[in-house]
Amino acid sequence: MDPTFNIMDKKLYLVASLLIAMASSALAQQGNLLIKGGTVITITQGVKENTDVLIMDGKIAEIGKDLKATAGTRVIDATGQFVMPGIIDAHSHIGIDAVNEGTHPVTAEVNVGEAIDPFDIAIYRALAGGVTISHAMHGSANAIGGQCQTIKHRYGVLDPEAYKMQGAPRTIKFALGENPIRVHGEGQGIVPRTRMGVEQVFRSSFSEAKVYKKNWEDFRKGLTRLAPEYNLRMETLADILDGKILIHCHSYRADEILMLMNVLRDFGVKKICFQHVNEGFKVAPELAAFGASASVFADWWAYKFEVYYSTAYNAAILTKNGVVTSINSDSDELIRHLYHEAAKTQRYGGLNDDEALRLITLNPAIQLGIDHRVGSIEKGKDADLVIFNAHPLSIYAIPQLTIVDGIVYFDRNNDKADMRLEIDPEEKFDFKYYERWKEKDNCMQDVTETLFFGQQYHNSLHGH
Amino acid sequence: MRKIYPYRISAIIALLLTFSATQAQMVGKSERGPFLLKNATIHTISKGVMTGDVLIKDDMIAEVGPNLASGRSYTTLDCTGKHIYPGMIDLGTQLGLSEIESISVTNDFSEIGDVVPQMQALTAVNPNAVTIPVTRTNGITTVLVSPKGGRFPGTAALIDLHGYTPAQMDAGFRAVVMNFPSSGRRGRFDRRTDEDIKKDGEKAFKKLNEIWDDAVLYAKLDSAAQSQKATLPGYQPEMEALKAVVRKQQPLLIEVSKSTDIILALDWIKKTGVKAILTGVAEGYRVADKIAAAGIPVITGPVLDTPRRPYDKYDAPYTNAAQMMKAGVVVAIRSDEAENVRNLPFNAGFAAAYGMGIDEAYKAISLVPAQLLGMADRYGSIDVGKVANLFISNGDPMETKTTIEQVFIRGWKIPMENRHTLLYDEFLQRSPGK
Numbered sequence: 024m025d026p027t028f029n030i031m032d033k034k035l036y037l038v039a040s041l042l043i044a045m046a047s048s049a050l051a052q053q054g055n056l057l058i059k060g061g062t063v064i065t066i067t068q069g070v071k072e073n074t075d076v077l078i079m080d081g082k083i084a085e086i087g088k089d090l091k092a093t094a095g096t097r098v099i100d101a102t103g104q105f106v107m108p109g110i111i112d113a114h115s116h117i118g119i120d121a122v123n124e125g126t127h128p129v130t131a132e133v134n135v136g137e138a139i140d141p142f143d144i145a146i147y148r149a150l151a152g153g154v155t156i157s158h159a160m161h162g163s164a165n166a167i168g169g170q171c172q173t174i175k176h177r178y179g180v181l182d183p184e185a186y187k188m189q190g191a192p193r194t195i196k197f198a199l200g201e202n203p204i205r206v207h208g209e210g211q212g213i214v215p216r217t218r219m220g221v222e223q224v225f226r227s228s229f230s231e232a233k234v235y236k237k238n239w240e241d242f243r244k245g246l247t248r249l250a251p252e253y254n255l256r257m258e259t260l261a262d263i264l265d266g267k268i269l270i271h272c273h274s275y276r277a278d279e280i281l282m283l284m285n286v287l288r289d290f291g292v293k294k295i296c297f298q299h300v301n302e303g304f305k306v307a308p309e310l311a312a313f314g315a316s317a318s319v320f321a322d323w324w325a326y327k328f329e330v331y332y333s334t335a336y337n338a339a340i341l342t343k344n345g346v347v348t349s350i351n352s353d354s355d356e357l358i359r360h361l362y363h364e365a366a367k368t369q370r371y372g373g374l375n376d377d378e379a380l381r382l383i384t385l386n387p388a389i390q391l392g393i394d395h396r397v398g399s400i401e402k403g404k405d406a407d408l409v410i411f412n413a414h415p416l417s418i419y420a421i422p423q424l425t426i427v428d429g430i431v432y433f434d435r436n437n438d439k440a441d442m443r444l445e446i447d448p449e450e451k452f453d454f455k456y457y458e459r460w461k462e463k464d465n466c467m468q469d470v471t472e473t474l475f476f477g478q479q480y481h482n483s484l485h486g487h
Numbered sequence: 488m489r490k491i492y493p494y495r496i497s498a499i500i501a502l503l504l505t506f507s508a509t510q511a512q513m514v515g516k517s518e519r520g521p522f523l524l525k526n527a528t529i530h531t532i533s534k535g536v537m538t539g540d541v542l543i544k545d546d547m548i549a550e551v552g553p554n555l556a557s558g559r560s561y562t563t564l565d566c567t568g569k570h571i572y573p574g575m576i577d578l579g580t581q582l583g584l585s586e587i588e589s590i591s592v593t594n595d596f597s598e599i600g601d602v603v604p605q606m607q608a609l610t611a612v613n614p615n616a617v618t619i620p621v622t623r624t625n626g627i628t629t630v631l632v633s634p635k636g637g638r639f640p641g642t643a644a645l646i647d648l649h650g651y652t653p654a655q656m657d658a659g660f661r662a663v664v665m666n667f668p669s670s671g672r673r674g675r676f677d678r679r680t681d682e683d684i685k686k687d688g689e690k691a692f693k694k695l696n697e698i699w700d701d702a703v704l705y706a707k708l709d710s711a712a713q714s715q716k717a718t719l720p721g722y723q724p725e726m727e728a729l730k731a732v733v734r735k736q737q738p739l740l741i742e743v744s745k746s747t748d749i750i751l752a753l754d755w756i757k758k759t760g761v762k763a764i765l766t767g768v769a770e771g772y773r774v775a776d777k778i779a780a781a782g783i784p785v786i787t788g789p790v791l792d793t794p795r796r797p798y799d800k801y802d803a804p805y806t807n808a809a810q811m812m813k814a815g816v817v818v819a820i821r822s823d824e825a826e827n828v829r830n831l832p833f834n835a836g837f838a839a840a841y842g843m844g845i846d847e848a849y850k851a852i853s854l855v856p857a858q859l860l861g862m863a864d865r866y867g868s869i870d871v872g873k874v875a876n877l878f879i880s881n882g883d884p885m886e887t888k889t890t891i892e893q894v895f896i897r898g899w900k901i902p903m904e905n906r907h908t909l910l911y912d913e914f915l916q917r918s919p920g921k
């Protein structure tokens with residue numbers, strides 16, 4: 024230790040750390056701002072040229088011309104720039120320490136919200152791409168995976184709790200097809216090894232949960248004397264049956280999508296968002312009739328067999344068939360340019376600007392059950408905004424400023440290179456370098472390192 | 488003349504539609520010219536932008552200019568309000584070498600062995616790969632297919648994206664690929680200690696030099712044997728494949744990304760005197776002046792990538808190409824993709840936005856790649872005497888919403904269908920619907 028670091032300094036250091044910890048654990052900050060003269064893309068009420076947006080206490084207070092703010096409010100000149108709602112990613116794995124509890128085909132009791140990592144630099148990089156909210160999801164190893172967490176990208180706060188979007192509905196990850204089949208059937212020799220088995224995991228789990236619910240109801244009515252054994256997994260499944268938790272289901276093939284809708288219909292569950300859903304386009308009328316939504320990649324395909332018969336026109340077909348559709352990232356990389364991913368629906372399917380931008384704003388908000396709070400620029404909504412120097416669907420657009428609850432968390436003109444929050448003074452910088460890792464199927468993190476990347480990953484690791 | 492009843496016509500049409508709809512892998516036939524593309528905005532890339540016509544005869548661009556005369560046999564395409572660009576060239580792909588990433592038996596880019604430069608990418612290119620029409624209909628007409636994996640994973644080949652045999656697609660360029668020893672972590676799962684990483688790097692570098700010394704010796708022996716009309720004893724295919732590299736008859740593609748490794752690679756190039764092209768070069772911006780001073784050209788990408796170090800500025804991968812270009816490095820942009828090579832123009836578009844500028848960014852995926860391979864006399868721009876690899880679009884091809892309307896490869900008018908468009912046609916309004 025540095026000998027000059029004496030006892031007095033130590034005390035000061037402790038006090039300072041304590042103060043920082045207290046400040047950061049307080050409720051998330053809410054700011055005041057006046058954004059002047061931008062082209063405001065409201066999503067719900069058209070595009071308004073040369074318009075101001077007034078933010079008070081973290082909410083959108085007013086949208087209009089020549090707005091005035093109280094003295095001391097920061098004024099942002101957005102002349103010639105484009106103001107849009109903060110981008111929402113309905114499928115990501117950033118900001119969490121663990122992704123897969125891949126130990127059982129049903130792990131409804133676990134929750135990624137208990138392992139939030141405020142130090143994840145990917146959160147800042149997402150902000151730099153205009154993303155203000157993401158849905159940090161459990162992985163796809165299990166047919167019924169863990170619960171997920173909707174987070175606001177308040178990068179810089181150190182309290183994991185402060186990332187959670189208060190009031191956002193609970194969500195849970197389900198998974199169909201290859202991933203649960205490989206992990207449990209092929210990996211451990213237990214059901215499911217086929218898509219038939221996957222169906223039965225849902226049917227037996229929901230049936231057990233119904234019995235569990237009935238036992239508790241009987242007990243509460245006084246019909247039975249002995250309280251049933253408390254079981255968090257069953258509690259969670261019962262909450263799904265009661266519509267208290269939104270299902271977000273990893274899925275690819277049309278047949279398995281239809282299967283899950285049939286199961287849900289039989290158990291009276293109405294709310295579901297299919298994730299990835301590469302073959303959603305094949306059953307778009309069925310999805311629309313069920314009221315299921317879809318969260319898709321713009322153009323990822325052919326990385327595994329179940330996405331071989333894909334089309335980049337998926338989002339356009341789903342949208343034109345009346346399915347509420349979003350474009351997600353599932354990746355540290357794609358999350359940085361979801362505005363570009365959304366624009367691909369204009370090349371592949373000719374969606375108009377409004378339809379394309381809904382895919383990354385209002386529609387993911389609907390899928391996460393937070394559309395009354397975010398997803399459009401409307402009076403009273405959370406002041407989550409991003410300002411671009413050109414139309415956000417242009418390849419040449421660069422996000423300039425990203426705002427969460429009226430606080431600026433990313434400013435391109437004030438962006439230092441090293442944005443890490445946790446720096447180890449002992450670290451050797453040269454070893455913090457990582458060769459490129461081609462990110463596909465991030466839903467399989469933590470399961471095993473080589474099981475699903477197989478021989479190729481092994482080769483690439485030992486090749487050079 | 489036999490009367491054809493309307494119902495029969497509709498029955499035939501229905502049959503044809505059913506056929507094309509159920510065969511989502513098949514696309515139509517390409518057509519032969521001469522084609523006269525009239526009244527387009529021509530982005531020549533070599534000589535600026537002009538309004539005029541392009542005449543395609545056989546494989547070649549026969550004429551470019553205003554008001555070209557039409558011949559009787561010409562098929563004329565009115566391009567008023569449209570744009571013509573040279574086809575894009577991607578110098579870093581596994582297109583046609585990989586069908587489904589997670590199924591190893593469909594992947595043909597990584598052979599067993601650390602030193603296997605004799606493995607020919609061209610041999611394993613599947614001309615009927617579903618990914619090829621998906622790629623070329625987006626305006627990419629020529630790609631380098633590269634083996635991946637060990638120290639010398641094989642020989643890359645340049646192909647045009649039309650043809651039914653590898654020989655038909657072959658554009659004539661070959662280069663051995665080398666992965667320069669990396670002193671970085673191989674990914675997030677690489678949990679070797681710092682010490683082990685350092686040791687492994689040094690060991691690999693020592694081994695590389697041994698291989699190279701062998702190759703130099705082999706080339707000398709080979710020359711000596713030839714001068715005495717003798718044959719070398721034994722069969723050493725890997726040494727045979729490195730002969731042209733040692734003799735500087737063929738460039739060596741050196742994959743390297745970490746800044747300190749780039750400097751080591753530049754030293755190694757100087758020492759060995761190889762005709763080198765650096766590929767990857769993710770941290771080129773950190774040592775751009777040194778690359779420029781060495782005069783070594785670069786194929787970089789993907790641009791749409793995360794920074795390599797947690798403390799890097801978030802936009803480092805976006806600005807890398809521009810920073811190298813501004814330092815004086817010749818920079819081409821690649822996708823480093825198999826199934827999504829179609830994103831090449833978007834990689835260039837991001838580089839354009841983050842400092843490269845629109846004109847230079849498009850050059851980096853057309854004329855510069857051609858120059859870099861020594862093939863600019865035949866590829867990379869809209870000029871008389873060049874191979875007719877070009878396309879008609881309704882705007883800037885790097886802009887996301889632009890539609891690529893018609894692609895020509897070696898003068899062939901390419902069907903603009905692929906699995907993705909065919910599935911769209913079939914399922915947009917499904918019948919039966921509900």
